[in-house]
Amino acid sequence: MAMTTDVPERIPFWRNVKTLGLLAQIIFAIIVVAAIAILWNNVTSALARSSLPADFSWLGSRAGIPIGERPIPYTPDDTYFRALAIGFLNTLKIALVGVVLASILGVGVGVARLSNNFLLRQIATWYVEILRNTPLAVQIIFWFTAAIATLPPTISAPIRLPGGLMFSNRGLAFPAIYPGFGFRDWLPWIVAAIALYAIVLYVRRRQIIASERPGLAWPAALLAFLAVSGTGYFVASGTATIPEPLTVDFTVERGRGVTFLDANGNGERERDEALYGFVPVTVRVSEAAIETQSTNLNEQRRIKPSVLRFPVLEEGEYESFDVRILGSADAERFSVHWTDAPTAGLIFEDRNGDGIYQEGEEVDADGVGFSGVRTLLTITGFSRDLVSDRDGGIRIPNFEPVGTQEEETEEIQDAGRSGVAGFGPSSLFGSPAGASSDEEEAVLDTTVEIRSSGALVWSRPSVPVSNYEGGFRFTASYLALLLALVIYTATFIAEITRAGIMAVPKGQTEASKALGLSGRQTFSLVIFPQAVRIILPPMISQYLNLTKNSSLAPLAAYAEIFAVSAIVANQTGASVPVTVLIIVSYLVISWFFSFVLNIVNARLAIVER
Amino acid sequence: MQMIPDRLPPAGERGAIAWLRRNLFSGTVNAIVSIALGSFVALSLFNLGRWMLTGASWQPVWNNMKLLAIYRYPAELAWRPIIAVGVLLMLTGLTAALGQRVGKGKIMTGVYFWFGSLAWFLTLVALIAWPSVRVAWLLATLMSVAGYAIGWYVPRVVRAQSWLWAAGLPIVLVLIYGVGGSGSFAVVGTSQWGGFLLTVVIAAFGITVSFPLGIALALGRRSNLPAIKYFSIGFIEVIRGAPLITWLFIASLMVPLLLDVAPDSIPALTRALVAVTLFSAAYMAENVRGGLQSVPNGQREAARALGLSGWQTTRLIVLPQALRAVIPVLVGQAIGLFKDTSLVFIVGLHDFFEIGRRVIPSQPESLLYPGGVLLEISVFMAFAYFFFTYRMSIASRQLEKELGVGER
Amino acid sequence: MRKLLAAFVALMVLAGFAQAQTSLLDEIKLRGNMTCGVNQSLPGFGVIDSEGNFSGFDVDFCKAVAAAVLGDSEAVTYRALTASERFTAVQTGEVDVLIRNTTWTSSRDSEVGLNFAPTTFYDGQGFIVKRASGISEVSDFEGTSICVQSGTTTELNLADVMAALDISYTPLVFETADQVFAAYEADQCESVTTDMSGLVSRSTLLQDPAASVILPITISKEPLGPAVLHGDDTWFDVVKWVTFGLIFAEEYGITSDNVRDVAASAQAPVVRRFLGLDGQVMEQLGLESDAMITMIEQVGNYGEIFARNLGPDTQFGLERGLNALYTDGGLLYSPPFR
Numbered sequence A: 001m002a003m004t005t006d007v008p009e010r011i012p013f014w015r016n017v018k019t020l021g022l023l024a025q026i027i028f029a030i031i032v033v034a035a036i037a038i039l040w041n042n043v044t045s046a047l048a049r050s051s052l053p054a055d056f057s058w059l060g061s062r063a064g065i066p067i068g069e070r071p072i073p074y075t076p077d078d079t080y081f082r083a084l085a086i087g088f089l090n091t092l093k094i095a096l097v098g099v100v101l102a103s104i105l106g107v108g109v110g111v112a113r114l115s116n117n118f119l120l121r122q123i124a125t126w127y128v129e130i131l132r133n134t135p136l137a138v139q140i141i142f143w144f145t146a147a148i149a150t151l152p153p154t155i156s157a158p159i160r161l162p163g164g165l166m167f168s169n170r171g172l173a174f175p176a177i178y179p180g181f182g183f184r185d186w187l188p189w190i191v192a193a194i195a196l197y198a199i200v201l202y203v204r205r206r207q208i209i210a211s212e213r214p215g216l217a218w219p220a221a222l223l224a225f226l227a228v229s230g231t232g233y234f235v236a237s238g239t240a241t242i243p244e245p246l247t248v249d250f251t252v253e254r255g256r257g258v259t260f261l262d263a264n265g266n267g268e269r270e271r272d273e274a275l276y277g278f279v280p281v282t283v284r285v286s287e288a289a290i291e292t293q294s295t296n297l298n299e300q301r302r303i304k305p306s307v308l309r310f311p312v313l314e315e316g317e318y319e320s321f322d323v324r325i326l327g328s329a330d331a332e333r334f335s336v337h338w339t340d341a342p343t344a345g346l347i348f349e350d351r352n353g354d355g356i357y358q359e360g361e362e363v364d365a366d367g368v369g370f371s372g373v374r375t376l377l378t379i380t381g382f383s384r385d386l387v388s389d390r391d392g393g394i395r396i397p398n399f400e401p402v403g404t405q406e407e408e409t410e411e412i413q414d415a416g417r418s419g420v421a422g423f424g425p426s427s428l429f430g431s432p433a434g435a436s437s438d439e440e441e442a443v444l445d446t447t448v449e450i451r452s453s454g455a456l457v458w459s460r461p462s463v464p465v466s467n468y469e470g471g472f473r474f475t476a477s478y479l480a481l482l483l484a485l486v487i488y489t490a491t492f493i494a495e496i497t498r499a500g501i502m503a504v505p506k507g508q509t510e511a512s513k514a515l516g517l518s519g520r521q522t523f524s525l526v527i528f529p530q531a532v533r534i535i536l537p538p539m540i541s542q543y544l545n546l547t548k549n550s551s552l553a554p555l556a557a558y559a560e561i562f563a564v565s566a567i568v569a570n571q572t573g574a575s576v577p578v579t580v581l582i583i584v585s586y587l588v589i590s591w592f593f594s595f596v597l598n599i600v601n602a603r604l605a606i607v608e609r
Numbered sequence B: 001m002q003m004i005p006d007r008l009p010p011a012g013e014r015g016a017i018a019w020l021r022r023n024l025f026s027g028t029v030n031a032i033v034s035i036a037l038g039s040f041v042a043l044s045l046f047n048l049g050r051w052m053l054t055g056a057s058w059q060p061v062w063n064n065m066k067l068l069a070i071y072r073y074p075a076e077l078a079w080r081p082i083i084a085v086g087v088l089l090m091l092t093g094l095t096a097a098l099g100q101r102v103g104k105g106k107i108m109t110g111v112y113f114w115f116g117s118l119a120w121f122l123t124l125v126a127l128i129a130w131p132s133v134r135v136a137w138l139l140a141t142l143m144s145v146a147g148y149a150i151g152w153y154v155p156r157v158v159r160a161q162s163w164l165w166a167a168g169l170p171i172v173l174v175l176i177y178g179v180g181g182s183g184s185f186a187v188v189g190t191s192q193w194g195g196f197l198l199t200v201v202i203a204a205f206g207i208t209v210s211f212p213l214g215i216a217l218a219l220g221r222r223s224n225l226p227a228i229k230y231f232s233i234g235f236i237e238v239i240r241g242a243p244l245i246t247w248l249f250i251a252s253l254m255v256p257l258l259l260d261v262a263p264d265s266i267p268a269l270t271r272a273l274v275a276v277t278l279f280s281a282a283y284m285a286e287n288v289r290g291g292l293q294s295v296p297n298g299q300r301e302a303a304r305a306l307g308l309s310g311w312q313t314t315r316l317i318v319l320p321q322a323l324r325a326v327i328p329v330l331v332g333q334a335i336g337l338f339k340d341t342s343l344v345f346i347v348g349l350h351d352f353f354e355i356g357r358r359v360i361p362s363q364p365e366s367l368l369y370p371g372g373v374l375l376e377i378s379v380f381m382a383f384a385y386f387f388f389t390y391r392m393s394i395a396s397r398q399l400e401k402e403l404g405v406g407e408r
Numbered sequence C: 001m002r003k004l005l006a007a008f009v010a011l012m013v014l015a016g017f018a019q020a021q022t023s024l025l026d027e028i029k030l031r032g033n034m035t036c037g038v039n040q041s042l043p044g045f046g047v048i049d050s051e052g053n054f055s056g057f058d059v060d061f062c063k064a065v066a067a068a069v070l071g072d073s074e075a076v077t078y079r080a081l082t083a084s085e086r087f088t089a090v091q092t093g094e095v096d097v098l099i100r101n102t103t104w105t106s107s108r109d110s111e112v113g114l115n116f117a118p119t120t121f122y123d124g125q126g127f128i129v130k131r132a133s134g135i136s137e138v139s140d141f142e143g144t145s146i147c148v149q150s151g152t153t154t155e156l157n158l159a160d161v162m163a164a165l166d167i168s169y170t171p172l173v174f175e176t177a178d179q180v181f182a183a184y185e186a187d188q189c190e191s192v193t194t195d196m197s198g199l200v201s202r203s204t205l206l207q208d209p210a211a212s213v214i215l216p217i218t219i220s221k222e223p224l225g226p227a228v229l230h231g232d233d234t235w236f237d238v239v240k241w242v243t244f245g246l247i248f249a250e251e252y253g254i255t256s257d258n259v260r261d262v263a264a265s266a267q268a269p270v271v272r273r274f275l276g277l278d279g280q281v282m283e284q285l286g287l288e289s290d291a292m293i294t295m296i297e298q299v300g301n302y303g304e305i306f307a308r309n310l311g312p313d314t315q316f317g318l319e320r321g322l323n324a325l326y327t328d329g330g331l332l333y334s335p336p337f338r
């Protein structure tokens, strides 16, 4: 812009644009600084008057809040810092998976919107229209409610899919591979294999170029990689030994144990002894007796048999089991029938005495089933192989040894247990306080042994009590939130994809058709690669949106950074520091995405030339 | 060159069968996709329909219509928001009809009939089932029809149109808030507001106020005065960096501390409005900036050459073009804001979403339904939000066409 | 925008200076209306009906305060609060008094800056489980999931107890009571833990109440009572003595039905002072002399409030238990009005 004006003498300062600009800036700056100073002063004086924490020292103190969703080990005894870190990790956990799934779904729907199949096009269009125009909060509520309401509860019957997959309203669990004892020995092999891959790739490329014949370089490289890493796997697995001080601290009554490094060798875990995750363990119980109480699920209107349940076992894990009714009077009238082998059974009045349950036999004269009938399940030769969890924990079905409890009263609600020692008053609302019974310790004959393992171990999920253990698990909250985020974000990605594809000049299609490419080839080799350049930048900002939208997690009871922060702020009163932490966390995430965006833009610019 | 006369397509390429063949069954893959998708969609729709008609319990939703609409707004004053709806529809109808007479106003007409039909439907429902608001709804319907009729038959009002809008909006505010005393126009404090009323109030306020704020920030960001520029950049980037829910949370925790004012001076609604508006302004600024960037530099240079001052150039030349370019985007943002109002439960407001999510499900009557009623409520809420946002997104597309954005 | 900001800041500063040191009591009288923070999701204690009206035990205490202060139990603006909102609402003065099953703890007194009026409901944290689960004591929770609501003392107590007893369980922390109980009904967790009162309130509204049982275990003390903001002794005194007044009335058998008769015929000096017939007790608190008469006439005494909302004739059928008068083996006890 070339504007040359004759500057007459001197411009008075109040008409000089530069001075005015400077003045405006100074005034503006003063106002901003003053405003900030006033606000700051307000906050500090308000904080000084109250006793709310104003610094970050509380980060190091005991959090005491329960968190169910923990990618790294956590107990309420850990610090607030760790609790918040878990929140941050959970944000990443949902964002990363969400971004991948939303991209796949979104691009698919975007392409489908341009399909020449009428139905597909319409469905894709309406999917985008409806879900994009509905608040995400409503969608989260919907999916979460629907998931809880429609999926079966774990304890009774999770949906079991082939391959050890389990699905229930407590989430999804599937087998997973974790590093074993030999993993460390295997690592150098992998490094070597990667190096070899690079070398072979390089050499083959040169060969192909030299030979002037078409060929692919990567198959040979991959072969070399597999050969070396495979050999390494077997070598490392063969030589893997169990680390010396590794022990299991296992209590039979709870069916729970931890694997840990027993520094002092006393076999019991001290607080400072580190837990050790992903250790294969075999638990054997030569004979176990579980006492169960059949319970009455009856209502006056509906008639249901008295069902009794106990932990899910799988076939092959025990040699035999038998069930017996406790109490001589009952034993004569009743019999037990097992529905599944052996997770649930029902107690019925065996009218014809054949011990086999027939239609109509289970109900007594009142139309009410039998409650409070006690049974004893004896399992012989139980054995289960497990892999300890991330926090070193292992668990088998809770075998409560049968002691001298038989004299106790039957009805659970009459047991009249006193308040948990030291925690609360013994009784409220006039319910009678009874003395706690002294149970006789019955020791089960158990052996727990750490098995050796190769470079990798295979962990299969199971349901020892009523939650998944082992394998890899996604909670229902996580899945519902993920589903909502993916479905919602995909609508925007679909629009971006569609716009991107449409922005590729029509001539490109025509030209490639003219070259004889098929419709599919045209799309995947000509149109889409060009569209990606247009699609990618707005797509990355959708990724950021997805990440930020994951802050709606409290609606689905998922503990990401915002949810944890809100709880921490509420329980500590440290609103100012927590506020700072939340903003910083999200700014870090945002900046990460803009960093990626810049890189992508730069690369695309080079391609564009 | 000789023209080939028009001919009909061959018989095999016309008619329903041909259409089916072309659009659904061209090739094996397509046929499989069509059949699989078709049966999947049919099954899903069937199941959904069956659930909605037989499985779902809509009674709690129906019983709580008042809560969902206006929450604790006094029942005997419920006619005021209804008449406010009437006023708005009247004005919309007026504008729509006036536009139609001169062959324009397609968008306004669409909006008018869309929301008008909702009002007429509600009037019908009121006539049957809501005796207390019967008269008010009838009146609102009359007003809406009258507005359209006046616009159609008295085209002269076109000159008064902007004045009517300017008068109508304060009337709406007065109707909703009240003027004083304890009679028909008693003040209804914002703590009594809720439901869809509150959702609309927050969205409307947020969009209106964030618009000038956003423009100011966008201009500030492009300013060559560093203090203003960096302030704008900092503000925009920090606000956009964190999600709205956190700003609402911060508003609820920090505003009292930041202002250190006496108790009772900042109602929850104010806190929500501040957070929503500032948040929306930051996004508005970025959208407007996009528009500003799309205005070619030559425009600016030409304006300066004509002797316009910097401010005049911006105000008269650059901004109008920039805003025109981003109107569809801004409508998109309005839709987003409308949806985002569902988060104001964080500051403790009882908007439409919060009433559906928390208040209704915990009423003893609702708890008696197996599995609760949250599923029904969320479907209902989704539909209600969709009814509004969908119409807005249609309008945005129409605007895009009308303004020829992106075609230039 | 700049101007606006400046004006805003200036305004706020002025507002800050202009604030004189008056008690909420005077302000409320001036307003003719009192704001009360209550629960919205706990039938029996605080819930909103489809007309938007609140009802429940806690709500009646709001009414009692309003009746005593303003002479009209309906002069209350209710503010429905969630567990995590409630303290901010008091701190920012959004509510004049918080009566929302809030546990009196030392840190809420000191750190949060509340003043608690006498306990209106002695409670403790308990567990509800399905009978079919066979769970009968805390150690049975090993390996199970427990649902709990965030922003409460409940979640902290749960964590503490389980850590102390070294029980490994999975906490499911929800935002609302509805979610908590919906998850429990769907067997997503084996148990819900919260105040016994909350359990009783919600358990009667479960799909199949008979299938669940509230364990006779309490793991904490949860004295629930009204709370006001620190630093306004005049207002605090009013809320405190109104609460005592309700208990006092029950101690002396004064009910909504007989309060006028008692006032006409009362001989005992304690009662005459209480009802404002002798002395200046009520005036000293800043209330009308007949404040207690109005209050009891409009809302009833403690026993009536309890019976109306929670007692044996309601669906909750709660026993008085610890919440009986001290003469009946409970903990309720009013200091003398003199």
Ligand SMILES: N[C@@H](CCC(=O)N[C@@H](CS)C(=O)NCC(=O)O)C(=O)O
Pocket: C039, C040, C041, C042, C081, C082, C083, C101, C102, C103, C149, C151, C152, C153, C154, C175, C176, C177, C178, C194, C195, C198, C199, C222, C224
């Ligand atoms: N007394 C406890 C807990 C009070 C509480 O919030 N209880 C829950 C569970 S019953 C509740 O009332 N929730 C109702 C809601 O979600 O609004 C406290 O003061 O922290």
